[in-house]
Amino acid sequence: MTRAPIRVALTGARGGFGRTFLSQLRSIDRMTATQLIDPDVDGVRTLIADLGGLPDAEPIPGHDDVRWDEIDVLVEASGRVEAGYRYAAEAIERGIHVVMVSKEIESVAGVSLSRAARAQGVGYLPGDGDQPANLLRLLDWVERVGLEVVALGKSGEYDLVFDPATGVLEQQGERIEASALTDHLFLGDNIDKTLAARASVVAPLKRAAAADSCEMAVVSLYAGATADTERMHYPVARPSELADIYARRADGGIIGTDRTVDVFSALRLPGETSFAGGVFAIVTTGDPETWDLLAGKGHIVSRSGRYACIYWPYHFMGVETPLTIDALVEGTSTFAEPRHHTVLAARAARALAAGETFEVRGHHHEIDGVAPVIIDRADAVTDADDTLAAAYYLLSGARLVRDIAEGELIRLADLAGVADDVRTAFVEGVRL
Incomplete structure (x- = not known):
């Protein structure tokens, strides 16, 4: 039973999520930040000072210093698979609720952690404020x-902003000449042709990110959705076009499998409202008069009238996460228990040599030489554990034991140096 206020510990406290979450907690009397776990203790102290002080917060450098009996809810936001898994697993074992913000851990071990939480009678949920939970x-x-x-699905993290007056397209400070987009600002009658033309123009920009695939793989765990294609479609789309683009192929859209997860690159003009990395669902309509009425009120309905787009153009990071804490403590979540309907696997993007060691790098947690792919569970699971497709983020810190050809799926038997506890959690989860 939790006390009032709810005592919240946070891993990865120094990160951007930590800032947004801790800032919000200052306005909520029913919960308080206590142990802020991060190796950068000085950085955490600076953060506390920047926020004007957090009366109950104490910087904690690592696992050995955590006082578990003083925690009601652990918010795991380290983004580091081995360390984060162990924080979450121990919290559950000690009867502490867990909010999982680290989507990398969720994609590898979320099924196993959720099962352990049920056995212990505590809650385990993905955190509101990031796209999977939203x-x-x-x-x-x-x-x-x-x-x-x-x-x-969701939009990519950064919009494509096109200025017809200059012919310049900008994405997160990177600019390219893209005057050819002027001829493709509207879908026209042939959606595939328009999307192909847009993709060609924006090809110099990196639009896909491992984080996107990871987030959609997490959604698959809870929603039972699959991916239409393992790298996802990534159409360059204006939000008003989503109901047309994500229609079934028989109706001129791009979707071949219902309840498919996907990501689009949001195209807008200067001054137009951003999709803000928000989330969407494409639905079939039904009664034409109802949807004509809704279209007249500004809702997004396809030109055929058969599909509509329902969307939330936001994800406010830690600002929303107190909602998850409430749901855990009050037991009000309606999320299904996660299962591996798909696996976020790793496919060699180039020829890889035995002895190569993998490292997760950058803001979007990419692994050099390896592409994240969302594959059906049936394509990942084999009779022997060693020949299971390896989860993408199990590669972090692992070493290849054989040469891998470009395009080949990496399997557990191909890796040395995978932490035993995390490996076991993945294998148990994917075999459930």
């Missing part, structure tokens, strides 16, 4: 009112 909440709303879902 999309799952949107999906819950959509399906509770009886709408049929064709596709669901």
Whole structure:
């Protein structure tokens, strides 16, 4: 039983998520930040000072210094698979609720951690404020009112902003000449042709990120959705076009499998509202008069009238996460228990040599030479554990024991140096 206020410990406290979360907690009397776990203790102290002080917060350098009996809820946001898994696993073992913000850990061990939490009688949920939990909440709303879902997903983290006056396209400070986009600002009659033309123009920009694939793989765990194609479609799309683009192929869209997860690159003009990395669901409509009425009120309905887009153009990071803490403590979550309907696996993007060691790098947690792919569970699971497809983030710190050809799927038997506890958690989860 938790006390009032709820005592919240946070790993990865020094990160951007930590800042947004801790800032918000200052306005919420029913919960308080206590142990802020991060190797950068001085950075955490600076953060506390920047926020004007957090009366109950104490910087904690690492696992050995945690006082577990003084925690009601652990928010895991380290983003480091081995360390974060161990924080979450120990918290659950000690009867502490866990909010999982580290999508990398969720994609590898979320099924196992959730199962352990149920056995201990505590809660385990992905954190509101990041796209997986937000999309799952949107999906819950959509399906509770009886709408049929064709596709669901999010926009990429950064918009493509095109200025027709200059012909310049900008994405997160990077600019390219893209005057050819002027001829493709509207879908026209042939959606595939328009999307191909846009993709060609923006090809110099990196739009896909491992973080996107990871987030959609997490959604798959809870929603049972799969990917239409293992790297996802990534159409360059204006938000007003989503109901047309994500229609079924038979109706001129790009979707071949219902309830598919996907990501789009949001295209907008200067001054237009951003999609802000938000989330969407594409549904079939039904009664034409109802949807004509809704279209007239500004809702996104396809030109055919057969599909509509329901969306939330936001994800506010830690600002929203107190909602997850409330759901855990009060036991009000409606999320399904996670299962591996798919696996976020790793496919060699180039020829890889035995002895190569993998490292997760950068803001979007990429692994050089390896592409994240969302594959069906049936394509990942084999009779022997060693020949299972390796989860993408199990590669972190691992070493290849044989040469891998470009395009080949990496399997557990191909890796040395994978932490035994995390490996076991993945294998147990994917075999459930």
